[in-house]
Amino acid sequence: SSGIxxxxxxxxKGNFPEALKNYSNDIYHAALDNGPRHVKTxxxxxxxxxVFFRKGATEVAHNIYTEVVSIWNKLLRSVVKMEDPTPExxxxxxxxxxxxxAEALDEAQEAEAIQMLHAIYxxxxxxxxxxxxxxxxxxHTLALLHCHLLGYVKAQELTSEALxxxxxxxxxxxxxxxxxxxxxxxAKAC
Numbered sequence: 001s002s003g004i005x006x007x008x009x010x011x012x013k014g015n016f017p018e019a020l021k022n023y024s025n026d027i028y029h030a031a032l033d034n035g036p037r038h039v040k041t042x043x044x045x046x047x048x049x050x051v052f053f054r055k056g057a058t059e060v061a062h063n064i065y066t067e068v069v070s071i072w073n074k075l076l077r078s079v080v081k082m083e084d085p086t087p088e089x090x091x092x093x094x095x096x097x098x099x100x101x102a103e104a105l106d107e108a109q110e111a112e113a114i115q116m117l118h119a120i121y122x123x124x125x126x127x128x129x130x131x132x133x134x135x136x137x138x139x140h141t142l143a144l145l146h147c148h149l150l151g152y153v154k155a156q157e158l159t160s161e162a163l164x165x166x167x168x169x170x171x172x173x174x175x176x177x178x179x180x181x182x183x184x185x186x187a188k189a190c
Contacts, residue, residue, distance in 0.1 A: 019051050020051055023048040026043075026047075027044035045064050046068050052064065062130055062134070065120045066137075069138050072117060073137055082181065105148065133171055136171065139165065140159065140162050142158045143156075143182075143185070147181065147185060156189045162178050163175060163179065
């Protein structure tokens with residue numbers, strides 16, 4: 001929206017309080033319309049996290065980025081189905097999405113997810129303060145996104161990286177969904 005551009009201008013000028021106020025208003029209104037944990041609210045959170053990051057409040061920024069990733073992870077888990085379409089419906093489900101799932105993400109949301117999640121990844125991959133468990137969830141979310149976009153080889157690389165990260169950090173977290181996705185993608189990528 002044009003409001004986002006004006007808010008970005010406020011942040012770019014270093015007027016962080018005004019930018020944060022504007023993003024807070026955007027989040028509030030998006031949350032009223034869609035709920036606080038909806039992808040339509042995640043953009044406001046993402047931009048707010050960027051402001052906190054630029055202000056030097058990195059811990060706050062990391063917490064908000066983690067929330068953005070969590071929102072997308074939840075949606076993408078519901079959208080990505082790890083099953084092959086049945087032959088008689090193969091033409092109808094070319095992208096492996098049923099009619100009700102096809103509308104779960106439109107092209108603008110896909111573009112927004114790509115931009116936000118990759119920006120968070122670029123920012124966090126060299127940042128030990130982000131935490132290994134957060135990185136594993138981020139990598140899983142990126143893998144789900146690439147799987148949704150039919151980028152199976154990239155998605156498989158991301159799941160492998162997530163599992164490697166979890167192993168290296170000796171994380172005690174449930175990795176079953178990541179392992180299942182990795183197995184599915186290994187078969188798809190061949």
